[in-house]
Amino acid sequence: xxxxxxxxxxxxxxxxxxxxxxxxxxxxxxxxxxxxxxxxxxxxxxxxxxxxxxxxxxxxxxxxxxxxxxxxxxxxxxxxxxxxxxxxxxxxxxxxxxxxxxxxxxxxxxxxxxxxxxxxxxxxxxxxxxxxxxxxxxxxxxxxxxxxxxxxxxxxxxxxxxxxxxxxxxxxxxxxxxxxxxxxxxxxxxxxxxxxxxxxxxxxxxxxxxxxxxxxxxxxxxxxxxxxxxxxxxxxxxxxxxxxxxxxxxxxxxxxxxxxxxxxxxxxxxxxxxxxxxxxxxxxxxxxxxxxxxxxxxxxxxxxxxxxxxxxxxxxxxxxxxxxxxxxxxxxxxxxxxxxxxxxxxxxxxxxxxxxxxxxxxxxxxxxxxxxxxxxxxxxxxxxxxxxxxxxxxxxxxxxxxxxxxxxxxxxxxxxx
Numbered sequence: 001x002x003x004x005x006x007x008x009x010x011x012x013x014x015x016x017x018x019x020x021x022x023x024x025x026x027x028x029x030x031x032x033x034x035x036x037x038x039x040x041x042x043x044x045x046x047x048x049x050x051x052x053x054x055x056x057x058x059x060x061x062x063x064x065x066x067x068x069x070x071x072x073x074x075x076x077x078x079x080x081x082x083x084x085x086x087x088x089x090x091x092x093x094x095x096x097x098x099x100x101x102x103x104x105x106x107x108x109x110x111x112x113x114x115x116x117x118x119x120x121x122x123x124x125x126x127x128x129x130x131x132x133x134x135x136x137x138x139x140x141x142x143x144x145x146x147x148x149x150x151x152x153x154x155x156x157x158x159x160x161x162x163x164x165x166x167x168x169x170x171x172x173x174x175x176x177x178x179x180x181x182x183x184x185x186x187x188x189x190x191x192x193x194x195x196x197x198x199x200x201x202x203x204x205x206x207x208x209x210x211x212x213x214x215x216x217x218x219x220x221x222x223x224x225x226x227x228x229x230x231x232x233x234x235x236x237x238x239x240x241x242x243x244x245x246x247x248x249x250x251x252x253x254x255x256x257x258x259x260x261x262x263x264x265x266x267x268x269x270x271x272x273x274x275x276x277x278x279x280x281x282x283x284x285x286x287x288x289x290x291x292x293x294x295x296x297x298x299x300x301x302x303x304x305x306x307x308x309x310x311x312x313x314x315x316x317x318x319x320x321x322x323x324x325x326x327x328x329x330x331x332x333x334x335x336x337x338x339x340x341x342x343x344x345x346x347x348x349x350x351x352x353x354x355x356x357x358x359x360x361x362x363x364x365x366x367x368x369x370x371x372x373x374x375x376x377x378x379x380x381x382x383x384x385x386x387x388x389x390x391x392x393x394x395x396x397x398x399x400x401x402x403x404x405x406x407x408x409x410x411x412x413x414x415x416x417x
Contacts, residue, residue, distance in 0.1 A: 003028045003050045004408070005042050006380075011035075011372060012061035012388065014356040017349055019059060019386055027378040030407040035372055053415060058402060059386055059393075061352075062370050063106030063379030065359035066335065067274045068253055068324030071097050071132070072113035072165055076283075076292040076329040078201050079148035082166035089165035090118075096332050097122060097129030103336055103398040106379040106406045107131040109191070109363055111232065111253060111326065112138035112146070112167035116188025128411060131379075133363045135232070136189035138168040139180055139220065144211045145199035145234055146170060168195065174219045177212075181223035190363075192224045196233040196249070197240035200283065200303055201328070203295050207236045207257070207302055214247055221248035232274070236303060238262035245271045251362060253324065255314070256280075256306040263317035272362050273314045276326035278338040280304040286331065311345045321346075322362045323355035336395045343391040352387060352394070378408035382415065 004027040011023040026034040026042055034040050042050040074092035075081040081089070093114075100108060108130040110118075119132035140146025146168025171180040181192055196212060198205035205211075211234075212220075224231050225248070232251035233244040238259040241252050245265050251272045252258075258266075258273075266273065283292060283300045314321050323342075325335050342351040360370030368377050382403035385393035393400045404412035 003033075003042055003048055005040060005050055005052045006060060007052060007054050008057055009055045009060035010057055010386070012059055012352070013372065014062065014349075014353050014370065017388065019388060021057075023060070025060060025372060025380070027380070027405070027408050030378055032372060032374055032376045032378050034374055055382060055415075059383040060372065061381050061383065061387075062356050062372055062376075063381055063404070063406060064104045064355045064394075065107040065109070065323065065363065065370060066100065066105050066130075066325055066355065067109045067251075067322040067359050067362050068111045068276050068326045069100070069108045070113050070167055070326065070328065071100075071108070071110050071118065071129075073167065073328045074165075076201075076287055076331075078167060078328070079203070079293070080291065082148060082163050084165050086164040089163070093118065094127050094129075097127060099332060100130050100335060101128055101404060101406065101411050102401075104381045104394070104401055104404055105130050105335065106404065107133070107359075107363065107365075107369055109133040109135070111135055111234075111324075112193050113165070119188070131406070133190040134188065135191055135193040136184035136187055137166065138193035138195060138234070139171055139177065140168045140195040141212050141216075142170055142172050143204055144170075144209075145195035145197070145202045145205055147204070148202060174215050177216045177220050178223050181220050181227075185224075185227045185229070189229075191229050192220060192231045193253075194220055194231060194233050194249075196235040196244040197237055199234060199236070200300055201292070201296050203293060210240055210243070214243060217244060217247040217249065241266065245269050251322075254303070254326070256303045256310050258306075258310050258313050260313055260317065263313050263319050266314075267318045271319070272358070273310075273319050273321045274324040274362070275307065275310060275314070275321060275342075276324040276338070277307040277311075277341045278334055279326040279328070279331070280307055281337070281341070282327060282331035282334050291329065308341075308345060311342065315346060320358050320361070321350075321354050322359045323351075333397060336397050339387075339391050340395040343395075348388050348391045351391060378405055380405040
């Protein structure tokens with residue numbers, strides 16, 4: 001198996017507040033074999049050739065993880081996104097995924113839309129992109145955040161889940177919800193996503209609306225647990241967050257309007273928060289001109305106002321926060337700006353931990369992702385600069401990336417330049 005030995009690295013260990021000088025890291029095939037502050041004696045042979053790369057003091061850190069993306073969301077208008085021809089939806093995801101990888105995101109958790117097939121496409125190298133933990137179609141009640149039918153439509157059996165560009169499916173009732181979970185699991189979903197409150201991008205559900213009855217949520221959680229996985233919930237308000245967590249939801253997405261009591265409940269239940277603040281900045285500044293419907297534009301400011309405050313509330317309660325972005329359409333290019341927003345409130349180290357250590361816990365890959373350690377997957381970034389001191393090293397759309405390695409192979413390599 002081929003080996004790569006990185007020398008003279010400044011190691012970014014996300015559990016430490018400072019870079020560690022003079023480290024070496026040995027990669028063999030797709031795995032990190034050894035990490036040391038002393039010279040590593042690699043076994044160079046024809047059977048195991050060693051490529052030595054002198055980083056000359058550049059920063060070496062784990063690959064990044066984005067826990068809330070929509071790889072198939074090529075349009076701001078998600079109703080239009082769902083109605084585009086299937087081949088267009090699939091092809092438009094290709095540059096979105098490649099862009100994420102080039103920014104250093106070697107792993108993503110898709111929060112609705114991407115399925116097993118898209119995950120296999122990146123895993124097998126058919127297309128370039130991050131490792132995908134897919135949710136399949138998110139589950140929404142009739143009239144909820146995943147129902148994009150206009151009010152003028154006649155309510156008929158919903159075929160929205162058959163379109164590649166549809167990020168959600170409409171399902172109601174305990175038994176139907178159980179079946180929907182089983183179907184998404186059968187189709188390869190790594191986790192289940194539900195819409196537990198109203199949302200911004202959907203036309204008919206104010207943010208304060210609740211999604212699903214508690215009986216339905218509990219049934220969804222039970223079925224996910226039976227398949228040894230968990231439920232992530234789109235939820236904005238404290239009321240929606242509390243009832244979702246009380247029903248067993250493990251991961252709260254967005255959470256902009258959380259209060260101290262709901263955050264304490266999350267901490268008690270060891271639920272994770274996945275704030276996605278950059279998307280509200282994008283929606284507010286460019287959503288209308290890029291196709292976001294007027295009824296959605298009118299809902300942005302309430303979510304945007306609460307976003308920054310939510311970070312402090314989660315932190316005070318001891319809730320672990322993972323990195324998420326939730327960007328749509330052309331705004332995918334702003335993915336790295338989430339680091340800047342978080343760092344302003346939480347500090348650089350916490351922002352980096354959210355996309356490494358904490359995110360690895362969310363996707364249940366502790367020790368394998370988000371770290372540089374023996375036995376971890378060889379997802380590595382080489383950076384010009386120190387993001388612990390200057391977050392712009394990560395927050396400039398990959399500008400400071402000298403190399404991106406995923407599974408022991410370079411996806412980006414400018415080291416010779």
